[in-house]
Amino acid sequence: MTDRGTDQYRQVFRLYPYAKLPDQQSALPVRHPVVVVGAGPVGLAVALDLSRQGVPVLLLDEAEGPGIGSRALCFAKRTLEICDRLGAAEAMVAKGVEWNLGKVFHDDRLLYEFNLLPESGHAFPAFINLQQPWFEKFLHDAIRAAQADGAPIRIRGRNRVEAVTPAGDHVSVEISTPDGPYHVEADWLIACDGARSPVRHMLGLGFEGRVFEDNFLIADVRMKGDFPTERWFWFEPHFKSGDSALLHRQPDDIWRIDFQLGWNIDRDKELEPANIRARVDAMLGPDVEYELDWCSIYTFQCRRMEKFRHDRVIFAGDSAHQLSPFGARGANSGIQDADNLCWKLKLVLEGVAPDTLLDSYEAERIQAADENILHSTRSTDFITPKSPVSRLFRNAVLDLAEQLPFARGMVNSGRLSTPCIHDGSALNGPDHSAMPRRSRPGSPCPDAPVEAGWLLRQLGPGFTLMTIDAEAPETLSAHGLTVARLALTARGNEALRERYLGKAASAVYLIRPDRHIAARWKSFDESAIGAALARAIARE
Amino acid sequence: MLNTDPNLPDPDEAYARLIAAHDGLSEAESHAMNARLVLILMNHIGDRTVLDEALRLAREGAGS
Numbered sequence: 202m203t204d205r206g207t208d209q210y211r212q213v214f215r216l217y218p219y220a221k222l223p224d225q226q227s228a229l230p231v232r233h234p235v236v237v238v239g240a241g242p243v244g245l246a247v248a249l250d251l252s253r254q255g256v257p258v259l260l261l262d263e264a265e266g267p268g269i270g271s272r273a274l275c276f277a278k279r280t281l282e283i284c285d286r287l288g289a290a291e292a293m294v295a296k297g298v299e300w301n302l303g304k305v306f307h308d309d310r311l312l313y314e315f316n317l318l319p320e321s322g323h324a325f326p327a328f329i330n331l332q333q334p335w336f337e338k339f340l341h342d343a344i345r346a347a348q349a350d351g352a353p354i355r356i357r358g359r360n361r362v363e364a365v366t367p368a369g370d371h372v373s374v375e376i377s378t379p380d381g382p383y384h385v386e387a388d389w390l391i392a393c394d395g396a397r398s399p400v401r402h403m404l405g406l407g408f409e410g411r412v413f414e415d416n417f418l419i420a421d422v423r424m425k426g427d428f429p430t431e432r433w434f435w436f437e438p439h440f441k442s443g444d445s446a447l448l449h450r451q452p453d454d455i456w457r458i459d460f461q462l463g464w465n466i467d468r469d470k471e472l473e474p475a476n477i478r479a480r481v482d483a484m485l486g487p488d489v490e491y492e493l494d495w496c497s498i499y500t501f502q503c504r505r506m507e508k509f510r511h512d513r514v515i516f517a518g519d520s521a522h523q524l525s526p527f528g529a530r531g532a533n534s535g536i537q538d539a540d541n542l543c544w545k546l547k548l549v550l551e552g553v554a555p556d557t558l559l560d561s562y563e564a565e566r567i568q569a570a571d572e573n574i575l576h577s578t579r580s581t582d583f584i585t586p587k588s589p590v591s592r593l594f595r596n597a598v599l600d601l602a603e604q605l606p607f608a609r610g611m612v613n614s615g616r617l618s619t620p621c622i623h624d625g626s627a628l629n630g631p632d633h634s635a636m637p638r639r640s641r642p643g644s645p646c647p648d649a650p651v652e653a654g655w656l657l658r659q660l661g662p663g664f665t666l667m668t669i670d671a672e673a674p675e676t677l678s679a680h681g682l683t684v685a686r687l688a689l690t691a692r693g694n695e696a697l698r699e700r701y702l703g704k705a706a707s708a709v710y711l712i713r714p715d716r717h718i719a720a721r722w723k724s725f726d727e728s729a730i731g732a733a734l735a736r737a738i739a740r741e
Numbered sequence: 742m743l744n745t746d747p748n749l750p751d752p753d754e755a756y757a758r759l760i761a762a763h764d765g766l767s768e769a770e771s772h773a774m775n776a777r778l779v780l781i782l783m784n785h786i787g788d789r790t791v792l793d794e795a796l797r798l799a800r801e802g803a804g805s
């Protein structure tokens with residue numbers, strides 16, 4: 202991704218101003234269990250998650266807060282559920298915008314409208330629109346709150362990582378600051394340094410994949426009058442802005458407009474305010490009053506690293522995988538990387554799990570990255586057909602969609618980011634065939650209303666044994682772990698029955714700290730659960 | 742299972758109706774109509790293995 206027009210040192214929020222620290226003078230490099238490079242959404246989430254679990258973290262960023270410029274906007278339910286576990290979701294939902302009505306246009310025709318009608322019985326909406334700097338600010342607020350509660354986390358702004366050298370049992374890190382360079386050592390280094398990942402370059406690692414290059418003009422406009430909170434998507438818009446255009450709402454009366462401009466464009470000309478206004482006028486119609494708030498041109502690519510773990514250096518977020526914009530998957534998948542990684546790293550640092558547990562991070566998140574890249578690629582191929590016959594069928598789908606619901610299911614203007622189900626993961630234990638597919642081993646736990654509130658909020662920070670109308674001891678200790686029981690009943694709770702019991706009369710679920718399901722049975726069996734627990738921490 | 746046994750009660754008539762449905766269309770319009778027809782029939786069939794077999798058979802007809 203290239204971002205023209207952003208002054209990289211200007212910030213929306215100055216969250217972690219530079220301060221000189223004793224480390225910088227120390228003759229011998231200070232050793233840290235975990236150093237996280239990059240305080241974007243993913244680095245913030247990794248640092249917050251680890252430190253809330255008691256793991257000391259040093260978080261480094263070359264800036265002092267989120268940079269100016271439009272980036273992520275749509276944050277999906279799973280992301281909000283993870284942020285809720287981290288103590289940051291309520292502020293996000295309060296500030297964010299929800300929409301339910303979408304309109305799809307082809308050329309100048311409204312093809313159809315749809316209402317999202319998300320499934321009820323979840324604490325969080327299907328997604329919210331929230332500007333990325335706010336998302337980062339709320340994670341940072343949660344870090345400050347965790348620090349006040351004693352969480353061992355340090356953030357250092359204007360600390361740029363210049364060199365990373367693997368050294369057997371640790372990684373040596375060279376950092377530059379306004380007061381000159383210094384060194385630290387890390388048992389583990391988590392590279393969350395974005396799509397251009399300097400750490401990836403320092404280690405000479407590749408970033409392979411299918412290149413999808415197109416230019417997107419992103420305009421954030423401030424509407425002066427009322428304008429509906431709807432998502433409008435155009436295929437081949439009549440206002441001649443390439444293959445697609447998208448309009449949707451952000452907080453603070455700002456609307457995000459994406460124009461897909463195509464390949465051969467004159468960037469400087471496209472960025473002239475008069476030219477941007479001409480496009481926006483054509484899209485919104487002549488009578489809509491607005492101000493341009495921010496505009497930029499981006500190009501995107503779809504690719505990932507071959508491996509996410511390189512011994513003691515682990516890549517997460519955009520540094521590991523980069524996605525096209527359709528479907529809003531970049532930050533959403535990066536937050537899931539953090540969710541997947543942190544509990545594993547904690548158990549490895551504590552010596553409870555072998556370090557091969559981290560290989561499952563790589564396996565599971567590569568599975569997710571490939572799924573995301575597949576979805577992104579399919580959306581891209583639908584929106585920008587690659588051959589005449591592909592365009593013929595795409596337009597046939599659009600023509601039929603005006604009348605026929607089946608064709609609307611084929612219209613792909615970006616699929617909502619949903620979490621990956623880790624079918625086939627080495628960490629998965631036994632399944633039970635009478636129970637619903639959506640909660641099979643490898644799945645993220647679907648939320649549901651329960652007596653005490655929302656199900657996901659009842660799950661503790663470690664492994665949980667969730668029993669539904671089944672007997673079990675209150676706690677279980679095995680393999681150095683203590684598993685807490687959550688006892689529920691499906692009597693009078695249709696959502697819980699439908700999401701977890703299916704045709705079974707009772708159920709016992711072993712749930713991982715990242716709230717993915719490890720295994721499930723009809724009733725409690727201590728040795729079976731012990732074996733599944735061993736498997737879930739790679740001790741089998 | 743894809744049914745490749747004769748299944749149309751009056752094949753001559755069915756064929757004539759297919760051709761007649763394209764009457765008066767330009768070549769581009771005919772291609773577009775065929776594409777819509779394929780999608781409509783695909784949805785009617787629904788079954789993935791049947792569709793895969795049909796796609797394979799049709800592709801073999803293209804000689805590759």
Ligand SMILES: Cc1cc2nc3c(=O)[nH]c(=O)nc-3n(C[C@H](O)[C@H](O)[C@H](O)COP(=O)(O)OP(=O)(O)OC[C@H]3O[C@@H](n4cnc5c(N)ncnc54)[C@H](O)[C@@H]3O)c2cc1C
Nearest residue numbers: 239241242243263273274275362395518519529531532533
């Ligand atoms: C226009 C646009 C729209 C998007 N829309 C969406 C969306 O709707 N939903 C979605 O989920 N995603 C979206 N994305 C993608 C999303 O912005 C990224 O996936 C997300 O920012 C990745 O987070 P990250 O933490 O991995 O990396 P980044 O956000 O890139 O953060 C990397 C951090 O590392 C720091 N850094 C880099 N090098 C060094 C160094 N040497 N030393 C110290 N620090 C360093 C940087 O200062 C930065 O803070 C969009 C992206 C764009 C451009």
